[in-house]
Amino acid sequence: MLKIGCHLSCAKGFLAMGKAATSIDANTFQFFTRNPRGASAKKLDDRDVEQYRVWALEHHFAPALAHAAYTMNASAATEHLRTLVRETMADDLARLESIPGSLYNFHPGNHVNQGVEAGIEWVAAALNEILKPEQATTVLLETMSGKGSEIGREFEELREIMDRVGHRHLLGVCLDTCHVWDAGYDIAGDLDGVLEHFDRAIGLEHLQAIHLNDSQNPRGSRKDRHATIGEGHIGLDALARIINHPVLRHLPFYLETPNDLAGHAREIAMLRKLYRDDV
Template sequence: MLNIGCHLSVSKGFENMGKQALEIDANTFQFFTRNPRGGKAKKLNQKDIDKFLELARENNFAILLAHAPYTLNACAKDEDKREFALNTFIDDLKRLESTPNNLYNFHPGTHVQQGVDVGIKYITDMLNQAITKEQTTTVLLETMAGKGTEIGRSFEELRQIIDGVELDEKLGVCLDTCHVFDAGYDIVNDLDGVLEEFDKVIGLDRLKAIHLNDSLNSCGSHKDRHAKIGEGQIGLDAITRIINHEKLKNLPFLLETPNELDGYAREIKLLRSLYNG
């Protein structure tokens, strides 16, 4: 079965997200842990969460992906911003234990001309302070397009972060198809080669989820502009190969395409029709 979903709003609760997912034939979804531009998280409603967990069990939901706010920059130049990132990270991981055994994805950050090595040191410091042995959530580093001073534009940079984390068994990677393509990894003409490189540098056992997006820009553009499935430079043929690839087909695929719910429903229907699993 193709494990596929999209980004849903947590504002109306977990049960509502579960019902919305079922309406569009999704069996997983992604949600922001709080406002994507930052701020205080909404108080958890355990009754709502319990209803969702029952719904998820009854409908065989795949693993869920929580997403950290975009304002979380673990390697910011400003110490106050790094402290905000740490406090947000710790709070999110505690809250996610109410929906155990899922995934928490974050953008590694922007080093703001401090240099990659300094930025990675800040990121690993935060992860070493935030991650605990007891947590059931797996933390995912997202592959980035490499615009500006983003960290995570290469598999080697993600590997360097992983190597600096003591509880690295709690870490994985979310591969964003738009981001890796824009970063220069040619998943259109050499998907096998890209996956072989990922396995060599990071290890495919750490690949836990895929953000499935087309790209408005060409390979190596470092732009990060998502497109609807089949309407960008990656194209429907390549995306079909991705969802059917033996090393990827059982992972959760999360759509972040520029759509409303009806658009996601159309993309999910299309992708299910192209899946050979």
């Protein structure tokens, strides 16, 4: 069965997100751990969390994907900002222990003219400080489009971060289809070649989730502008090949397309029709 969901607001709690997901035939979802443009986080409701855990089990949900706030830059140029990020990520991971088996995705950040090497060092240092061997959440580095001074445009940059982290078994990668396309990887014309490159650079065993998005931009634009499924430069045929690829089809897919809940329902219905259950 296709494991697919979309980004949902956590304002009303986990059970509400679970019910919203099932209402559009999704079996997982993504949410922000706190204000995506700030640092505030809503207090957890233990009863709501427990009700969601029961709901997710009953409805055979794939792991929920928690997304760190966009403002968090683990490779920031000042120690004050880097400390704030480490504290915030540590708090996110502590809160996620109430939902064992979740995934926690974050953008590696921007090196802000310090250079890629320095940025990689800062990100690895943050992960070495916050990862705990006993935690039940896997932390995912997201592939990036390469706009500005972003770290993670090249698969090798993510590998360098991972190689410098002690508890590497707690790390994985979330591949964003729009980001890798905008970064220059031809997932429409040479998906097998891109996956072979990923395997050489990182290892496909570390790929644990996919942000499934089309792109408003031509390949290699480095702009990061998501499009709804089938309405961008990647195209529906290419995205259908991605969800059906033997290396990828078992992974959870999370839509980050510019759509409302009804629009996501249409996208999910379309993708379910294109998914081959008989493979």
